[in-house]
Amino acid sequence: MSRPDPIRLRARTVEIDDPGALLTRADPASPTVWSRRGEGLVGLGTAWRGESHGPERIATATRAWNALTARAEVDDEAGLIGSGLVALGAIAFSGRSRAPSVLEVPATVVGRRGGRGFLTAVTADGSEPVPQLPQRTATGTDASTAFVDGRMTPDAHRRAVEEAIALIRSGELSKIVLARDLVGRIPVDADRRTAIARLEAAYPECWTFAIDGMTGASPETLVRSLGRQVAARVLAGTSPRGADADEDAHLEHALLDSAKNRREHRYAVDSALASLARLDAQDDPGSGLTSSREPFTLALPNVWHLASDIRGTLPPGLGVLDLVGALHPTAAVGGTPTPLAVDAIDRLEPFDRRRYAGPVGWVGANGDGEWAIALRSAEVRPDGTVTAFAGGGIVGESDASDEYDETELKFRPIVEAFAPR
Numbered sequence: 001m002s003r004p005d006p007i008r009l010r011a012r013t014v015e016i017d018d019p020g021a022l023l024t025r026a027d028p029a030s031p032t033v034w035s036r037r038g039e040g041l042v043g044l045g046t047a048w049r050g051e052s053h054g055p056e057r058i059a060t061a062t063r064a065w066n067a068l069t070a071r072a073e074v075d076d077e078a079g080l081i082g083s084g085l086v087a088l089g090a091i092a093f094s095g096r097s098r099a100p101s102v103l104e105v106p107a108t109v110v111g112r113r114g115g116r117g118f119l120t121a122v123t124a125d126g127s128e129p130v131p132q133l134p135q136r137t138a139t140g141t142d143a144s145t146a147f148v149d150g151r152m153t154p155d156a157h158r159r160a161v162e163e164a165i166a167l168i169r170s171g172e173l174s175k176i177v178l179a180r181d182l183v184g185r186i187p188v189d190a191d192r193r194t195a196i197a198r199l200e201a202a203y204p205e206c207w208t209f210a211i212d213g214m215t216g217a218s219p220e221t222l223v224r225s226l227g228r229q230v231a232a233r234v235l236a237g238t239s240p241r242g243a244d245a246d247e248d249a250h251l252e253h254a255l256l257d258s259a260k261n262r263r264e265h266r267y268a269v270d271s272a273l274a275s276l277a278r279l280d281a282q283d284d285p286g287s288g289l290t291s292s293r294e295p296f297t298l299a300l301p302n303v304w305h306l307a308s309d310i311r312g313t314l315p316p317g318l319g320v321l322d323l324v325g326a327l328h329p330t331a332a333v334g335g336t337p338t339p340l341a342v343d344a345i346d347r348l349e350p351f352d353r354r355r356y357a358g359p360v361g362w363v364g365a366n367g368d369g370e371w372a373i374a375l376r377s378a379e380v381r382p383d384g385t386v387t388a389f390a391g392g393g394i395v396g397e398s399d400a401s402d403e404y405d406e407t408e409l410k411f412r413p414i415v416e417a418f419a420p421r
């Protein structure tokens with residue numbers, strides 16, 4: 001994405017009758033999906049793809065997108081969220097990652113919002129875009145695999161967590177998020193939508209995504225900007241669900257009362273607010289950002305989380321990718337202070353996180369978009385290799401075996417979505 005791109009995209013969106021389950025129209029071999037509660041986008045084919053690397057990867061992608069959309073011709077008769085010209089993206093966690101940060105404009109997008117369907121066609125060769133609804137395809141071979149430990153074995157995880165606690169207690173930093181990896185392999189010819197369908201069914205409140213192989217169901221909205229209204233949901237602080245209603249209520253209250261979890265959570269909220277405030281320096285009285293003062297508990301099938309919502313108005317002249325660039329990495333996936341935590345992650349984790357814990361979502365030509373943090377996720381490669389990641393925030397009071405158990409709970413969505421049956 002480093003050079004100006006001479007391509008001129010043409011996009012045309014039409015409103016259509018309800019397309020039904022969006023996933024049935026996705027490509028079984030390489031699905032592109034962004035969905036929540038049955039609504040969202042499915043992309044097919046590629047009209048344009050940009051890749052970036054290094055510390056400036058988000059800024060590079062933002063410039064490329066702004067240049068591309070400035071030249072584009074967009075005819076959008078639906079005017080719905082996600083209609084018109086959009087790119088879906090998956091961005092590497094670290095500037096040192098070997099994984100590409102990708103923005104991709106599908107040649108066809110099928111979408112549904114507010115119960116209304118739409119269909120977008122995009123061309124890159126100057127030809128007239130003609131929206132054509134892709135056929136539904138029947139479900140093929142199950143994308144199933146058992147997982148085994150990856151490079152961060154249980155012992156390696158214990159050592160890494162203990163080193164992180166020692167660093168934190170020495171006063172160098174306050175919080176470090178450390179992750180584990182699991183690896184599996186699905187049949188090369190598997191229908192990758194089977195895992196996505198299970199994620200959608202089990203985690204309807206989460207953002208289910210499959211973008212350039214990054215596949216998951218994330219509960220954490222990094223940032224959403226629609227019609228200049230900005231919203232983010234910060235999650236940090238986790239507890240198991242109970243086996244019955246009493247135990248569940250007890251665990252929920254213990255999480256709310258836990259000084260350790262509240263501290264872990266506060267670091268994440270403060271880092272998000274500070275990043276957004278830096279963008280908000282234009283002294284525009286309408287663009288203030290506020291967060292709920294007290295975290296609330298968010299119930300997911302596998303865990304409780306402490307959650308805070310941030311709301312505000314987009315400062316003038318910016319789009320959602322500027323917000324993504326300002327926010328990433330929050331202390332929910334990096335730590336505090338961010339630069340030291342990211343260096344510690346590089347030293348303590350034996351793998352490249354690639355796009356795990358990076359921003360994943362979509363951006364429109366008008367700068368609107370919805371981005372989650374790629375958690376509860378796995379990278380599914382064309383050869384069938386699946387690498388899943390799950391992590392947790394380490395603070396001074398953390399306990400290594402509790403942290404391990406927490407990662408096991410966070411792996412559940414992916415392990416169950418790919419479970420052999």
Ligand SMILES: C=C(O[C@H]1C=CC=C(C(=O)O)[C@@H]1O)C(=O)O
Nearest residue numbers: 235236237238332390391392393
């Ligand atoms: C890093 C992950 O979760 C983050 C988000 C919510 C709660 C977290 C925690 O309690 O540690 C983590 O900050 C992950 O799921 O891999």
